[in-house]
Amino acid sequence: MDKLTTMKTFLAVVQEGSFSKAADKLDISPQLVSKYISALEDNLRTRLLHRTTRKVSVTEAGNQYYQRCQQVIIDIEDMENSLNNLSENVSGVLSISAPMSFGTKHLAGLLVDFQNQHPNLKIDLRLTDQFVDIVEQGIDIALRIGTLKSSTLIAKKVAPIRLAIFASPAYLKQNGTPTTLEALQEHNYLRYAHAEPTKRLKGYDELKNELKLESNLVANNGDLLLNTAIAGGGITMQPTFIAGEALAQGRVVRILKDYEPEPMGLYMVYANRQFLPSKVRAFVDFTSGYYGDVPYWDLGE
Protein backbone atom coordinates (compact mmCIF):
# COMPACT_ATOMS: atom_id res chain seq x y z
CA MET A 1 0.00 0.00 0.00
CA ASP A 2 1.21 3.51 -0.85
CA LYS A 3 2.50 5.13 2.34
CA LEU A 4 1.87 8.65 1.06
CA THR A 5 -1.79 7.91 0.43
CA THR A 6 -2.22 6.50 3.93
CA MET A 7 -0.50 9.57 5.41
CA LYS A 8 -2.73 11.94 3.47
CA THR A 9 -5.77 9.96 4.59
CA PHE A 10 -4.67 10.19 8.21
CA LEU A 11 -4.24 13.97 7.90
CA ALA A 12 -7.70 14.29 6.41
CA VAL A 13 -9.30 12.25 9.21
CA VAL A 14 -7.66 14.41 11.88
CA GLN A 15 -8.54 17.66 10.12
CA GLU A 16 -12.14 16.72 9.41
CA GLY A 17 -12.69 14.91 12.71
CA SER A 18 -14.51 11.96 11.15
CA PHE A 19 -13.95 9.08 8.73
CA SER A 20 -16.96 9.94 6.61
CA LYS A 21 -16.04 13.61 6.21
CA ALA A 22 -12.48 12.63 5.35
CA ALA A 23 -13.88 10.22 2.78
CA ASP A 24 -15.93 13.06 1.29
CA LYS A 25 -12.91 15.30 1.14
CA LEU A 26 -10.74 12.70 -0.56
CA ASP A 27 -13.60 11.44 -2.70
CA ILE A 28 -13.11 7.81 -1.63
CA SER A 29 -15.36 5.50 0.41
CA PRO A 30 -15.35 5.55 4.25
CA GLN A 31 -14.43 1.84 4.16
CA LEU A 32 -11.29 2.66 2.22
CA VAL A 33 -10.42 5.45 4.68
CA SER A 34 -10.78 2.97 7.51
CA LYS A 35 -8.64 0.42 5.64
CA TYR A 36 -5.86 2.97 5.02
CA ILE A 37 -5.80 4.05 8.65
CA SER A 38 -5.64 0.46 9.89
CA ALA A 39 -2.84 -0.29 7.45
CA LEU A 40 -0.93 2.76 8.64
CA GLU A 41 -1.44 1.78 12.29
CA ASP A 42 -0.33 -1.82 11.59
CA ASN A 43 2.68 -0.56 9.75
CA LEU A 44 3.68 1.79 12.58
CA ARG A 45 2.62 -0.75 15.25
CA THR A 46 0.96 2.17 17.04
CA ARG A 47 -2.58 3.28 17.67
CA LEU A 48 -3.04 6.74 16.08
CA LEU A 49 -6.77 7.27 16.64
CA HIS A 50 -9.34 6.49 19.30
CA ARG A 51 -12.57 5.47 17.64
CA THR A 52 -15.88 5.78 19.43
CA THR A 53 -19.29 5.38 17.86
CA ARG A 54 -19.71 9.11 17.33
CA LYS A 55 -16.32 10.58 16.62
CA VAL A 56 -12.61 9.99 16.40
CA SER A 57 -9.92 11.63 18.48
CA VAL A 58 -6.16 11.52 18.19
CA THR A 59 -3.94 9.54 20.55
CA GLU A 60 -0.79 11.06 22.00
CA ALA A 61 1.30 9.15 19.44
CA GLY A 62 -1.17 10.13 16.73
CA ASN A 63 -0.77 13.78 17.62
CA GLN A 64 3.01 13.60 17.32
CA TYR A 65 2.73 11.72 14.06
CA TYR A 66 0.22 14.27 12.78
CA GLN A 67 2.57 17.22 13.30
CA ARG A 68 5.46 15.57 11.47
CA CYS A 69 3.21 14.08 8.84
CA GLN A 70 1.82 17.50 8.00
CA GLN A 71 5.32 18.86 7.47
CA VAL A 72 6.30 15.94 5.23
CA ILE A 73 3.22 16.38 3.06
CA ILE A 74 3.84 20.14 2.82
CA ASP A 75 7.43 19.46 1.76
CA ILE A 76 6.28 17.06 -0.92
CA GLU A 77 3.67 19.54 -2.14
CA ASP A 78 6.29 22.28 -2.21
CA MET A 79 8.50 20.08 -4.31
CA GLU A 80 5.68 19.41 -6.75
CA ASN A 81 4.63 23.06 -6.74
CA SER A 82 8.12 24.15 -7.71
CA LEU A 83 7.71 22.00 -10.84
CA ASN A 84 4.10 23.00 -11.47
CA ASN A 85 5.03 26.66 -11.37
CA LEU A 86 7.17 26.06 -14.42
CA SER A 87 4.33 24.49 -16.33
CA GLU A 88 1.78 27.21 -15.36
CA ASN A 89 -0.94 24.61 -15.26
CA VAL A 90 -3.54 25.64 -12.70
CA SER A 91 -5.74 22.80 -11.53
CA GLY A 92 -6.93 21.01 -8.42
CA VAL A 93 -9.21 22.39 -5.72
CA LEU A 94 -8.73 25.88 -4.32
CA SER A 95 -10.48 26.32 -0.99
CA ILE A 96 -11.26 29.89 -0.08
CA SER A 97 -12.72 31.24 3.14
CA ALA A 98 -14.32 34.69 3.12
CA PRO A 99 -16.50 36.86 5.36
CA MET A 100 -20.20 36.24 4.81
CA SER A 101 -21.50 39.61 3.63
CA PHE A 102 -18.44 40.45 1.54
CA GLY A 103 -18.59 37.01 -0.04
CA THR A 104 -22.22 37.17 -1.06
CA LYS A 105 -22.09 40.77 -2.27
CA HIS A 106 -18.75 41.15 -3.98
CA LEU A 107 -16.98 37.82 -4.46
CA ALA A 108 -19.28 36.02 -6.89
CA GLY A 109 -18.25 38.25 -9.83
CA LEU A 110 -14.57 37.85 -9.09
CA LEU A 111 -14.83 34.06 -8.81
CA VAL A 112 -16.74 33.74 -12.06
CA ASP A 113 -14.11 35.84 -13.87
CA PHE A 114 -11.33 33.86 -12.22
CA GLN A 115 -12.83 30.50 -13.03
CA ASN A 116 -13.40 31.49 -16.63
CA GLN A 117 -9.64 32.04 -16.86
CA HIS A 118 -8.88 28.72 -15.15
CA PRO A 119 -11.61 26.28 -16.14
CA ASN A 120 -9.75 23.25 -14.70
CA LEU A 121 -9.63 24.66 -11.22
CA LYS A 122 -12.30 23.61 -8.75
CA ILE A 123 -13.30 26.12 -6.11
CA ASP A 124 -14.57 25.31 -2.63
CA LEU A 125 -15.86 28.57 -1.14
CA ARG A 126 -16.70 28.69 2.56
CA LEU A 127 -18.34 31.86 3.82
CA THR A 128 -18.19 32.51 7.52
CA ASP A 129 -17.72 35.39 9.92
CA GLN A 130 -16.03 33.12 12.43
CA PHE A 131 -12.28 33.14 12.72
CA VAL A 132 -10.87 30.13 10.85
CA ASP A 133 -7.50 28.52 11.36
CA ILE A 134 -6.45 28.10 7.74
CA VAL A 135 -3.73 25.55 8.42
CA GLU A 136 -5.92 23.36 10.60
CA GLN A 137 -8.92 23.48 8.28
CA GLY A 138 -6.93 23.00 5.09
CA ILE A 139 -7.91 26.34 3.59
CA ASP A 140 -5.67 27.76 0.87
CA ILE A 141 -6.66 31.40 1.11
CA ALA A 142 -8.70 33.30 3.66
CA LEU A 143 -10.08 36.77 3.04
CA ARG A 144 -10.21 38.68 6.32
CA ILE A 145 -11.22 42.11 7.47
CA GLY A 146 -9.26 43.96 10.10
CA THR A 147 -5.77 43.79 11.42
CA LEU A 148 -3.64 40.66 11.52
CA LYS A 149 -1.81 38.91 14.27
CA SER A 150 -0.22 35.65 13.18
CA SER A 151 3.22 36.11 11.70
CA THR A 152 3.54 32.71 10.03
CA LEU A 153 1.00 33.79 7.42
CA ILE A 154 1.34 36.20 4.54
CA ALA A 155 -1.25 38.96 4.30
CA LYS A 156 -1.86 40.99 1.18
CA LYS A 157 -4.27 43.91 1.10
CA VAL A 158 -7.17 43.52 -1.30
CA ALA A 159 -9.33 46.58 -0.64
CA PRO A 160 -9.91 49.33 1.92
CA ILE A 161 -12.85 48.76 4.27
CA ARG A 162 -14.64 51.86 5.52
CA LEU A 163 -17.20 51.89 8.31
CA ALA A 164 -19.92 54.51 8.52
CA ILE A 165 -23.14 55.10 10.44
CA PHE A 166 -26.45 54.85 8.62
CA ALA A 167 -30.17 55.40 9.09
CA SER A 168 -33.13 55.76 6.73
CA PRO A 169 -34.40 59.26 5.87
CA ALA A 170 -37.85 58.34 7.21
CA TYR A 171 -36.39 57.16 10.54
CA LEU A 172 -34.42 60.41 10.95
CA LYS A 173 -37.43 62.51 10.07
CA GLN A 174 -39.44 60.82 12.76
CA ASN A 175 -36.74 60.52 15.45
CA GLY A 176 -34.37 63.40 14.72
CA THR A 177 -30.75 63.19 13.52
CA PRO A 178 -28.13 62.66 16.26
CA THR A 179 -25.03 64.81 15.83
CA THR A 180 -22.97 63.54 18.79
CA LEU A 181 -22.26 60.10 20.26
CA GLU A 182 -24.14 61.09 23.41
CA ALA A 183 -27.21 61.84 21.30
CA LEU A 184 -26.90 58.38 19.71
CA GLN A 185 -27.86 56.90 23.08
CA GLU A 186 -31.42 58.17 22.58
CA HIS A 187 -31.81 55.95 19.52
CA ASN A 188 -32.25 52.27 18.79
CA TYR A 189 -28.79 51.07 17.83
CA LEU A 190 -28.89 47.94 15.63
CA ARG A 191 -25.96 45.99 16.94
CA TYR A 192 -23.60 43.56 15.24
CA ALA A 193 -22.99 40.46 17.36
CA HIS A 194 -19.35 39.55 16.67
CA ALA A 195 -16.55 41.90 17.74
CA GLU A 196 -18.88 44.87 17.75
CA PRO A 197 -17.12 47.76 15.99
CA THR A 198 -18.54 50.48 18.29
CA LYS A 199 -15.23 50.87 20.06
CA ARG A 200 -13.58 51.93 16.82
CA LEU A 201 -15.69 55.11 16.73
CA LYS A 202 -13.70 58.32 17.04
CA GLY A 203 -14.24 59.80 20.47
CA TYR A 204 -15.36 56.47 21.90
CA ASP A 205 -12.37 56.17 24.22
CA GLU A 206 -13.22 59.36 26.11
CA LEU A 207 -16.79 58.19 26.59
CA LYS A 208 -16.63 54.46 26.89
CA ASN A 209 -17.71 54.20 30.49
CA GLU A 210 -20.69 56.45 30.07
CA LEU A 211 -21.74 55.50 26.55
CA LYS A 212 -24.58 52.99 26.56
CA LEU A 213 -26.16 52.18 23.24
CA GLU A 214 -29.56 50.51 23.54
CA SER A 215 -30.54 47.93 20.95
CA ASN A 216 -33.66 45.87 20.51
CA LEU A 217 -32.05 43.83 17.72
CA VAL A 218 -28.70 42.10 17.82
CA ALA A 219 -27.69 40.04 14.79
CA ASN A 220 -24.55 38.46 13.39
CA ASN A 221 -25.19 39.69 9.88
CA GLY A 222 -24.57 43.20 8.55
CA ASP A 223 -26.89 42.94 5.54
CA LEU A 224 -29.75 42.12 7.81
CA LEU A 225 -29.03 45.02 10.17
CA LEU A 226 -28.79 47.40 7.24
CA ASN A 227 -32.11 46.17 5.87
CA THR A 228 -33.66 46.73 9.28
CA ALA A 229 -32.30 50.29 9.25
CA ILE A 230 -33.73 50.80 5.75
CA ALA A 231 -37.10 49.62 7.07
CA GLY A 232 -36.87 52.31 9.76
CA GLY A 233 -35.86 50.05 12.66
CA GLY A 234 -32.97 52.17 13.94
CA ILE A 235 -29.38 53.28 13.37
CA THR A 236 -26.51 50.95 12.44
CA MET A 237 -22.79 51.12 11.78
CA GLN A 238 -21.83 49.10 8.72
CA PRO A 239 -19.01 48.85 6.20
CA THR A 240 -19.64 50.73 2.96
CA PHE A 241 -19.34 47.49 0.96
CA ILE A 242 -22.66 46.53 2.57
CA ALA A 243 -24.32 49.95 2.66
CA GLY A 244 -22.85 51.58 -0.48
CA GLU A 245 -25.67 50.56 -2.81
CA ALA A 246 -28.46 51.67 -0.45
CA LEU A 247 -26.59 54.92 0.14
CA ALA A 248 -26.33 55.64 -3.60
CA GLN A 249 -30.06 54.93 -3.96
CA GLY A 250 -30.87 57.32 -1.12
CA ARG A 251 -32.45 54.56 0.98
CA VAL A 252 -30.07 55.39 3.84
CA VAL A 253 -28.07 58.48 4.73
CA ARG A 254 -24.69 58.72 6.40
CA ILE A 255 -24.78 60.42 9.77
CA LEU A 256 -22.19 61.27 12.45
CA LYS A 257 -19.47 61.48 9.80
CA ASP A 258 -17.00 63.09 12.21
CA TYR A 259 -17.07 59.98 14.38
CA GLU A 260 -16.42 57.42 11.63
CA PRO A 261 -13.62 54.96 12.47
CA GLU A 262 -10.30 54.89 10.63
CA PRO A 263 -10.49 52.72 7.49
CA MET A 264 -9.53 49.04 7.87
CA GLY A 265 -8.47 46.62 5.18
CA LEU A 266 -9.62 43.43 3.51
CA TYR A 267 -6.66 41.05 3.36
CA MET A 268 -5.85 37.81 1.60
CA VAL A 269 -4.13 35.54 4.06
CA TYR A 270 -2.22 32.41 3.07
CA ALA A 271 0.53 30.15 4.37
CA ASN A 272 4.08 31.32 4.02
CA ARG A 273 5.62 28.70 1.75
CA GLN A 274 8.80 28.69 -0.22
CA PHE A 275 6.93 27.50 -3.28
CA LEU A 276 3.41 28.77 -3.42
CA PRO A 277 1.00 26.33 -5.14
CA SER A 278 0.28 27.68 -8.61
CA LYS A 279 -3.47 27.74 -7.91
CA VAL A 280 -2.85 30.02 -4.90
CA ARG A 281 -0.46 32.22 -6.81
CA ALA A 282 -2.94 32.54 -9.68
CA PHE A 283 -5.68 33.62 -7.27
CA VAL A 284 -3.44 36.07 -5.41
CA ASP A 285 -2.29 37.66 -8.67
CA PHE A 286 -5.82 37.82 -10.00
CA THR A 287 -7.32 39.33 -6.86
CA SER A 288 -4.64 41.96 -6.17
CA GLY A 289 -5.88 45.12 -7.77
CA TYR A 290 -9.22 43.60 -8.79
CA TYR A 291 -11.20 46.12 -6.75
CA GLY A 292 -8.76 49.06 -7.03
CA ASP A 293 -7.88 51.72 -4.44
CA VAL A 294 -11.41 53.10 -4.52
CA PRO A 295 -13.64 50.04 -4.92
CA TYR A 296 -16.84 50.35 -6.95
CA TRP A 297 -19.02 50.23 -3.83
CA ASP A 298 -17.42 53.48 -2.66
CA LEU A 299 -18.01 55.29 -5.97
CA GLY A 300 -21.69 56.03 -5.36
CA GLU A 301 -21.21 59.13 -3.24
Add this chain to the structure above:
Amino acid sequence: MSITNQLTLFVDVVQQGSFAKAAALHDMDNSSLSKQIKKLETSLGVQLLNRSTRSFSLTSAGEEILAQAHILIDTLSDIHSIADSYQAKPKGILRITSGMFFGQQYIQPAINIFMQKYPEVKITLMLDDKRNDIISDHYDLAFRIGKLNDSNLMAKKIANMHFALVASHDFIKKHGMPTTPDDLLALPAIIYGNGDVSLDQVKLSTEPHGDEQKIHKMKGNYKVSDVRAMVDAVKAGLGYVMLDLFNLEEPIDKMGLVPLLTNYKLSTMGTGIYALYPHRKQTPLVSEFIKTVQEYIGTPPFWVEHMPNYKELYK
Protein backbone atom coordinates in the same frame (compact mmCIF):
# COMPACT_ATOMS: atom_id res chain seq x y z
CA MET B 1 -22.66 38.50 40.61
CA SER B 2 -25.25 36.23 42.22
CA ILE B 3 -24.49 32.57 42.77
CA THR B 4 -27.20 31.55 40.28
CA ASN B 5 -25.48 33.62 37.60
CA GLN B 6 -22.13 32.10 38.50
CA LEU B 7 -23.62 28.61 38.34
CA THR B 8 -25.08 29.43 34.92
CA LEU B 9 -21.61 30.41 33.76
CA PHE B 10 -20.19 27.19 35.19
CA VAL B 11 -22.79 25.08 33.35
CA ASP B 12 -22.04 26.90 30.11
CA VAL B 13 -18.29 26.46 30.43
CA VAL B 14 -18.81 22.71 30.77
CA GLN B 15 -21.45 22.51 28.02
CA GLN B 16 -19.43 24.59 25.55
CA GLY B 17 -16.24 22.79 26.48
CA SER B 18 -14.31 26.06 26.48
CA PHE B 19 -14.01 29.26 28.49
CA ALA B 20 -13.78 31.33 25.32
CA LYS B 21 -17.02 29.95 23.84
CA ALA B 22 -18.91 30.36 27.12
CA ALA B 23 -17.61 33.94 27.41
CA ALA B 24 -18.79 34.72 23.86
CA LEU B 25 -22.22 33.34 24.71
CA HIS B 26 -22.52 35.80 27.60
CA ASP B 27 -20.91 38.67 25.78
CA MET B 28 -18.13 38.95 28.37
CA ASP B 29 -14.37 38.59 28.14
CA ASN B 30 -12.40 35.49 29.01
CA SER B 31 -10.67 36.86 32.06
CA SER B 32 -13.80 38.12 33.82
CA LEU B 33 -15.54 34.78 33.17
CA SER B 34 -12.59 32.92 34.61
CA LYS B 35 -12.61 35.28 37.62
CA GLN B 36 -16.29 34.51 38.27
CA ILE B 37 -15.65 30.75 38.18
CA LYS B 38 -12.78 31.21 40.66
CA LYS B 39 -15.05 33.30 42.91
CA LEU B 40 -17.66 30.56 42.78
CA GLU B 41 -15.04 27.98 43.73
CA THR B 42 -13.85 30.17 46.61
CA SER B 43 -17.34 30.79 47.97
CA LEU B 44 -18.20 27.07 47.76
CA GLY B 45 -14.81 26.14 49.13
CA VAL B 46 -14.22 23.38 46.58
CA GLN B 47 -12.52 23.19 43.24
CA LEU B 48 -14.97 22.50 40.40
CA LEU B 49 -12.59 22.25 37.45
CA ASN B 50 -9.14 20.83 36.93
CA ARG B 51 -7.44 23.20 34.54
CA SER B 52 -4.51 22.43 32.26
CA THR B 53 -3.02 24.73 29.65
CA ARG B 54 -5.14 23.36 26.85
CA SER B 55 -8.27 21.97 28.44
CA PHE B 56 -10.11 21.30 31.67
CA SER B 57 -12.02 18.47 33.31
CA LEU B 58 -14.59 18.29 36.09
CA THR B 59 -13.55 17.39 39.61
CA SER B 60 -15.89 14.94 41.37
CA ALA B 61 -17.35 17.81 43.41
CA GLY B 62 -17.77 19.68 40.12
CA GLU B 63 -19.70 16.76 38.65
CA GLU B 64 -22.16 16.59 41.53
CA ILE B 65 -22.63 20.34 41.65
CA LEU B 66 -23.10 20.46 37.87
CA ALA B 67 -26.05 18.06 38.10
CA GLN B 68 -27.75 20.21 40.75
CA ALA B 69 -26.96 23.41 38.85
CA HIS B 70 -28.81 21.99 35.83
CA ILE B 71 -31.89 21.42 37.96
CA LEU B 72 -31.65 24.94 39.36
CA ILE B 73 -31.36 26.51 35.93
CA ASP B 74 -34.26 24.48 34.55
CA THR B 75 -36.40 25.61 37.48
CA LEU B 76 -35.43 29.23 36.91
CA SER B 77 -36.27 28.92 33.25
CA ASP B 78 -39.67 27.44 34.17
CA ILE B 79 -40.28 30.39 36.48
CA HIS B 80 -39.55 32.80 33.64
CA SER B 81 -41.83 30.85 31.29
CA ILE B 82 -44.67 30.95 33.80
CA ALA B 83 -44.21 34.69 34.29
CA ASP B 84 -44.09 35.22 30.51
CA SER B 85 -47.27 33.21 29.98
CA TYR B 86 -49.13 35.66 32.27
CA GLN B 87 -48.11 38.63 30.13
CA ALA B 88 -50.99 39.83 28.00
CA LYS B 89 -48.57 41.01 25.35
CA PRO B 90 -45.40 39.14 24.43
CA LYS B 91 -42.34 40.74 25.96
CA GLY B 92 -38.83 39.72 26.86
CA ILE B 93 -35.84 38.59 24.87
CA LEU B 94 -36.03 36.13 21.99
CA ARG B 95 -32.87 34.37 20.81
CA ILE B 96 -33.39 33.04 17.30
CA THR B 97 -31.10 31.14 14.94
CA SER B 98 -31.59 30.30 11.29
CA GLY B 99 -29.67 29.54 8.11
CA MET B 100 -28.09 32.56 6.46
CA PHE B 101 -30.25 32.95 3.37
CA PHE B 102 -33.53 31.91 4.97
CA GLY B 103 -32.90 34.36 7.80
CA GLN B 104 -32.08 37.30 5.57
CA GLN B 105 -34.86 36.65 3.13
CA TYR B 106 -37.77 35.52 5.28
CA ILE B 107 -37.05 35.92 9.01
CA GLN B 108 -35.90 39.52 8.75
CA PRO B 109 -39.16 40.85 7.21
CA ALA B 110 -41.07 38.88 9.86
CA ILE B 111 -38.91 40.53 12.55
CA ASN B 112 -39.74 43.97 11.15
CA ILE B 113 -43.44 43.18 11.33
CA PHE B 114 -43.12 41.60 14.76
CA MET B 115 -41.17 44.45 16.34
CA GLN B 116 -43.57 47.07 15.12
CA LYS B 117 -46.35 45.10 16.75
CA TYR B 118 -44.41 44.41 19.96
CA PRO B 119 -41.91 47.23 20.50
CA GLU B 120 -40.94 45.95 23.95
CA VAL B 121 -39.49 42.69 22.65
CA LYS B 122 -35.74 42.40 22.12
CA ILE B 123 -34.42 39.98 19.54
CA THR B 124 -31.02 38.42 19.00
CA LEU B 125 -30.72 36.75 15.62
CA MET B 126 -27.76 34.53 14.81
CA LEU B 127 -27.53 33.39 11.20
CA ASP B 128 -25.40 30.37 10.45
CA ASP B 129 -25.70 27.63 7.84
CA LYS B 130 -23.95 25.27 10.21
CA ARG B 131 -26.35 23.99 12.81
CA ASN B 132 -25.92 25.49 16.25
CA ASP B 133 -26.84 23.44 19.27
CA ILE B 134 -30.18 24.93 20.28
CA ILE B 135 -30.11 23.88 23.91
CA SER B 136 -26.50 24.54 24.87
CA ASP B 137 -26.37 27.83 22.93
CA HIS B 138 -29.55 29.00 24.72
CA TYR B 139 -31.72 29.53 21.67
CA ASP B 140 -35.45 30.00 22.12
CA LEU B 141 -36.24 29.25 18.52
CA ALA B 142 -34.50 27.83 15.44
CA PHE B 143 -35.55 27.69 11.80
CA ARG B 144 -34.18 24.62 10.07
CA ILE B 145 -34.35 23.22 6.61
CA GLY B 146 -33.89 19.51 6.13
CA LYS B 147 -34.76 16.29 7.88
CA LEU B 148 -35.92 16.33 11.46
CA ASN B 149 -33.65 14.38 13.75
CA ASP B 150 -33.56 16.13 17.10
CA SER B 151 -36.25 14.50 19.19
CA ASN B 152 -35.56 16.67 22.27
CA LEU B 153 -37.19 19.62 20.59
CA MET B 154 -40.69 20.66 19.66
CA ALA B 155 -41.07 21.04 15.91
CA LYS B 156 -43.60 22.86 13.79
CA LYS B 157 -43.48 22.46 10.03
CA ILE B 158 -43.88 25.87 8.46
CA ALA B 159 -43.51 24.89 4.80
CA ASN B 160 -43.01 21.94 2.47
CA MET B 161 -39.99 21.69 0.24
CA HIS B 162 -40.25 22.45 -3.48
CA PHE B 163 -37.16 21.14 -5.27
CA ALA B 164 -36.27 22.05 -8.82
CA LEU B 165 -33.36 21.69 -11.22
CA VAL B 166 -32.40 24.92 -12.97
CA ALA B 167 -29.72 26.40 -15.22
CA SER B 168 -29.22 29.66 -17.11
CA HIS B 169 -30.30 30.17 -20.74
CA ASP B 170 -26.65 30.65 -21.74
CA PHE B 171 -25.65 27.42 -20.06
CA ILE B 172 -28.34 25.52 -21.98
CA LYS B 173 -27.35 27.21 -25.23
CA LYS B 174 -23.78 26.03 -24.70
CA HIS B 175 -24.47 22.49 -23.45
CA GLY B 176 -27.87 21.69 -24.97
CA MET B 177 -31.08 20.90 -23.06
CA PRO B 178 -30.74 17.67 -21.05
CA THR B 179 -33.65 15.30 -21.61
CA THR B 180 -32.68 12.35 -19.39
CA PRO B 181 -31.01 12.05 -15.96
CA ASP B 182 -27.88 10.75 -17.71
CA ASP B 183 -27.72 13.88 -19.90
CA LEU B 184 -28.05 16.02 -16.81
CA LEU B 185 -25.37 14.24 -14.80
CA ALA B 186 -22.88 14.65 -17.61
CA LEU B 187 -23.08 18.44 -17.08
CA PRO B 188 -21.21 20.42 -14.39
CA ALA B 189 -23.26 21.05 -11.25
CA ILE B 190 -22.86 23.74 -8.64
CA ILE B 191 -22.88 22.07 -5.25
CA TYR B 192 -23.94 23.55 -1.95
CA GLY B 193 -21.68 22.35 0.87
CA ASN B 194 -20.74 23.78 4.25
CA GLY B 195 -18.64 21.19 6.02
CA ASP B 196 -21.66 19.72 7.83
CA VAL B 197 -23.54 18.78 4.69
CA SER B 198 -22.79 18.49 1.02
CA LEU B 199 -25.93 18.58 -1.14
CA ASP B 200 -24.56 16.62 -4.05
CA GLN B 201 -27.29 13.98 -4.37
CA VAL B 202 -30.33 14.12 -6.57
CA LYS B 203 -33.11 11.51 -6.49
CA LEU B 204 -34.93 11.27 -9.81
CA SER B 205 -37.36 8.82 -11.35
CA THR B 206 -35.74 6.52 -13.91
CA GLU B 207 -38.52 7.20 -16.47
CA PRO B 208 -40.56 10.36 -17.10
CA HIS B 209 -43.33 10.44 -14.46
CA GLY B 210 -42.12 7.01 -13.31
CA ASP B 211 -42.40 5.57 -9.83
CA GLU B 212 -39.00 3.95 -9.62
CA GLN B 213 -36.44 6.44 -8.35
CA LYS B 214 -32.68 6.43 -8.27
CA ILE B 215 -30.17 8.54 -6.34
CA HIS B 216 -27.39 10.09 -8.40
CA LYS B 217 -24.29 11.99 -7.37
CA MET B 218 -23.82 15.34 -9.10
CA LYS B 219 -20.36 16.45 -10.16
CA GLY B 220 -18.98 19.94 -10.56
CA ASN B 221 -16.13 22.39 -10.19
CA TYR B 222 -17.73 24.80 -7.78
CA LYS B 223 -18.74 24.05 -4.24
CA VAL B 224 -20.04 26.92 -2.17
CA SER B 225 -21.35 27.38 1.37
CA ASP B 226 -23.89 30.11 0.66
CA VAL B 227 -27.20 30.09 -1.18
CA ARG B 228 -26.90 33.55 -2.70
CA ALA B 229 -23.40 32.89 -4.05
CA MET B 230 -24.67 29.55 -5.40
CA VAL B 231 -27.56 31.17 -7.27
CA ASP B 232 -25.25 33.91 -8.62
CA ALA B 233 -22.96 31.22 -10.03
CA VAL B 234 -25.92 29.51 -11.74
CA LYS B 235 -26.99 32.84 -13.23
CA ALA B 236 -23.44 33.31 -14.50
CA GLY B 237 -23.67 29.92 -16.25
CA LEU B 238 -21.04 28.01 -14.26
CA GLY B 239 -23.34 25.03 -13.89
CA TYR B 240 -26.81 23.70 -13.20
CA VAL B 241 -28.11 23.35 -9.67
CA MET B 242 -30.70 21.52 -7.63
CA LEU B 243 -32.36 24.03 -5.33
CA ASP B 244 -35.50 24.68 -3.40
CA LEU B 245 -37.78 27.42 -4.69
CA PHE B 246 -37.24 29.37 -1.45
CA ASN B 247 -33.68 29.98 -2.75
CA LEU B 248 -35.12 32.17 -5.51
CA GLU B 249 -35.59 35.87 -4.82
CA GLU B 250 -37.71 36.47 -7.91
CA PRO B 251 -39.41 34.53 -10.75
CA ILE B 252 -37.01 32.30 -12.67
CA ASP B 253 -37.62 33.96 -16.06
CA LYS B 254 -36.59 37.29 -14.51
CA MET B 255 -33.39 35.64 -13.34
CA GLY B 256 -32.62 34.21 -16.78
CA LEU B 257 -33.09 30.63 -15.56
CA VAL B 258 -34.94 27.66 -17.00
CA PRO B 259 -36.18 24.50 -15.24
CA LEU B 260 -34.67 21.16 -16.32
CA LEU B 261 -36.14 17.63 -16.52
CA THR B 262 -39.53 18.84 -15.31
CA ASN B 263 -41.16 15.62 -16.56
CA TYR B 264 -39.16 13.50 -14.11
CA LYS B 265 -40.22 12.93 -10.54
CA LEU B 266 -37.82 14.75 -8.18
CA SER B 267 -37.74 13.60 -4.57
CA THR B 268 -37.40 16.05 -1.68
CA MET B 269 -36.00 13.11 0.34
CA GLY B 270 -38.15 13.68 3.42
CA THR B 271 -37.07 17.26 4.04
CA GLY B 272 -39.12 20.25 5.16
CA ILE B 273 -38.86 23.71 6.68
CA TYR B 274 -39.34 23.67 10.45
CA ALA B 275 -39.49 25.93 13.47
CA LEU B 276 -37.86 24.14 16.42
CA TYR B 277 -37.89 25.09 20.07
CA PRO B 278 -37.13 23.48 23.42
CA HIS B 279 -40.09 22.12 25.41
CA ARG B 280 -39.68 24.69 28.13
CA LYS B 281 -39.71 27.56 25.67
CA GLN B 282 -43.35 27.09 24.69
CA THR B 283 -44.11 30.72 25.49
CA PRO B 284 -46.56 33.13 23.85
CA LEU B 285 -43.51 35.02 22.59
CA VAL B 286 -42.22 32.00 20.69
CA SER B 287 -45.57 30.91 19.30
CA GLU B 288 -46.47 34.48 18.32
CA PHE B 289 -43.18 34.81 16.43
CA ILE B 290 -43.69 31.50 14.60
CA LYS B 291 -47.18 32.69 13.67
CA THR B 292 -45.77 35.94 12.27
CA VAL B 293 -43.27 34.03 10.09
CA GLN B 294 -45.98 31.60 8.97
CA GLU B 295 -48.29 34.47 7.97
CA TYR B 296 -45.49 36.28 6.17
CA ILE B 297 -44.47 33.33 4.01
CA GLY B 298 -48.06 32.08 3.45
CA THR B 299 -49.41 28.57 2.84
CA PRO B 300 -48.30 27.40 0.35
CA PRO B 301 -45.30 29.73 0.63
CA PHE B 302 -45.24 32.62 -1.81
CA TRP B 303 -41.96 31.50 -3.38
CA VAL B 304 -43.72 28.62 -5.15
CA GLU B 305 -44.99 31.32 -7.57
CA HIS B 306 -41.38 31.90 -8.66
CA MET B 307 -41.62 28.88 -10.94
CA PRO B 308 -44.78 29.08 -13.05
CA ASN B 309 -47.01 26.04 -12.91
CA TYR B 310 -44.76 24.29 -10.36
CA LYS B 311 -47.67 22.16 -9.08
CA GLU B 312 -47.66 20.23 -12.34
CA LEU B 313 -43.87 19.76 -12.52
CA TYR B 314 -41.52 17.08 -11.19
CA LYS B 315 -44.37 14.61 -10.65
